[in-house]
Amino acid sequence: MKQKADRILVGGFVSILFLMSLAFFLMPKERFSELENRTLQATPQLTWDNLISKTFADQAESFVTDHFPFRADWVWTKSTMEQLRLQQENNGIFRGKDGYLFEKFAEPDYAKLQQYVEAVKQFADSHPDASMTFMLAPTSIGMYPERLPWKAPNYSEAKVNDFIADHLKDGLSFMDGFRFLSPHASEQIYYKTDHHWTTLGAYYAYIAYAEKMGWEPMSQEEFQITNVSESFLGSYHTRSQFSGLTPDTIQTYIPKHPVQTEMYIADTDKTFSNLYDDSFLEKKDQYSYFLGGVHALMTLKSPLDPQAVTTEKLLVVKDSYAHSFLPFLTQHVPEIHVIDIRYYNGSISDYMAQNGIKDVLMLFNTATFVDNGEILKIDD
């Protein structure tokens, strides 16, 4: 019996090694991973320089792991195992109640945060003639701490927003997302599996901003609301790989009397007549459906009735929370300039001067803002 077991063990072990090795070589290699949303490591090049600098070894290592047979299934197995052992998180994502996933939010580095806030303040102070608004939206963990797993560590985003508000409120007008989102907390204002707000969440932000700007906000009845996807498993899912989740629904709010907005992407020098890119609905990262994802600089031009317009030009400095929010603004502002500060390397002040911009909206979510040193570029 013992001998037989030994034979099975040796045979099994050796054949698994060889079979996996064979499968690795024979299976077709993907170039891009939908699941991970990135380009995979290409076949490493064996050259003397690569060998000596260890590049070859590192790339070969990534090549094997990136193209490992049945990669997604292995990752799923680990995630399932972690849940079985009562672990409430995987790769930094909590599995919360009611199907919500949350990204951990820890106490920010206040010294750094202070610097970021100072940079924004400087920026506002150096443009006394411009009207500036800073909108800071909480992420879902800030809105729903009660939906976290029992006793899960969490730092209050409300506290962080208050800190930022205290330091900013003199220089510009500060809009705390908690103010205009909390009354609607019981509605679907955040995706459960992604780190963005839903179009409904963006809509409430739009209402608040419109009131602040003195525009007449459009009511929900004035929009044709469509579910464009009911299979959205967002970035929180991508990272955690939790199984058994209900996918999110992506909605669009198309005005019943639409304007023909032209979207110009400066990065690629291309113009589109549609704010939405359907092709992303077939992919993993469906949120890029809005505006076709992240661009360093773009402009949205809409032919509006000059009589009804109070704000001619608006500059939006933002993170991706703006993507589902901007379409609403095209009903009120004929010319919107959009800069993603993480990718735009020019001077924003120069840009404002060149384009004669007097109105600025800065729109970030709390998690991005506290963790992104790129904001320091704002005052360059």
Added chain:
Amino acid sequence: MVFSSLLFLFLFLPAVLLLYYCSPWRIKNLILFLASLVFYAWGEPVYIVIMLISTVTDFIFGLLLSNSKRSPVWRKTIVVSSVIVNLGLLSYFKYADFLINNVNELLGTQIPLTELALPIGISFYTFQSMSYIIDVYRGTAKAQRNWIDFGTFVALFPQLVAGPIVQYNTIAEQLRKRSVSIEMFAEGVRRFIIGLAKKVLLANNIGLLWDTISSSDAGSLPVLTAWLGIIAFAFQIYFDFSGYSDMAIGLGLMFGFRFNENFNKPYTAQSITDFWRRWHISLSSWFRDYVYIPLGGNRRGLGIQLRNILIVWLLTGIWHGASWNFLLWGLYFGVILIFEKWWGLKLLGQSPRWVRHVYALILILIGWVLFAFDELPKVGHYLQAMVGFTGQPLWDSNTMYFTYTNAILLVVLIIASVSRKKLSTTNNNEGKSSLLNVAWCGILFFLSVSYLVDATFNPFLYFRF
């Protein structure tokens, strides 16, 4: 390369097994030697030269020593030269910057640092080479005349980068002649899988808890979180290191080598003396055989013995890393061992078993605090958190979260710490459970691979974007 990587498991290992088992006996050592060089060069494409220098010099020194007609002075010169070469390499790469830093601090000088990275495994292979020369000098081993066999001994990839430190005399015979039976290979597979699971499933996961706790400000830690943290570290380091040793021993068996055991349920120790007979055995025996005993051991009076114990433990400490906390860690154990030798063990002998166990564990855990932080102030802060000098409560909601989310893992860790026999060695006489054992190995291997794949899971997210 490390054993716990997909590239090693599914490309390197099958390739080496295939080459090794398809080649005739006379080139088997050559295959292993070359494979070991590839294994090493994979992680250290440049520093491999240093390993080769150490190997070649000791091979030549060994040959020089084998000529017994030479005078004792000549022979002594050879041994001393070998020790100087090996310790010289080790010191230059491992301790130079530590020394320079302290000299600069003390004298206010500005000597520039070497800023060299530590070559992988240098602490292990230099010790192994030295053991060879000293064995040959003492006559407990014959000089190796075959350079391939000698190279295989030094570079043998299973134990090259993290031990166990193989003393030449325990393996000399096997280099010349060895065979592998199905039983032996199966034992190797079992040991390897157990080791892999210890590292990937246990050590890495409990390590996450330690990372979380140790990275928060020690002044804000409740007492129980601090204890939970250091317990997590104790488990992490044991399962990481002993897992690596198990994998080494297992791989050795697959190629016909029997290495000595390196761990023996260290956390069941009843005293610190007992602990050090169970922890990293190959290192303690090395220091005993090549430092403590040559210095006179315990035979030349109390004073000399005290001195010897302190020397050995300062060396053991600094061997683990070039910084003050490791030195202090070694000294800490040296002092405890002296205490136990003269009074402690007598006192302990009269107390109940559980008291001895708790005594040993608490001292071990305090030792790990010294070991874990390479800045001494941090050691102080953490110890204060453990005794509650920070004014924090006994526990808070984080403590509860950490505990319940790791409860199952902790139970498994405790069981695995006390029952090494059941988990990791062959059930030689338990024929009926062996099929079950195969299934168990299969599950562990499957899960380990899934954790390994996940560790490389690296989604690019429009996160923070």
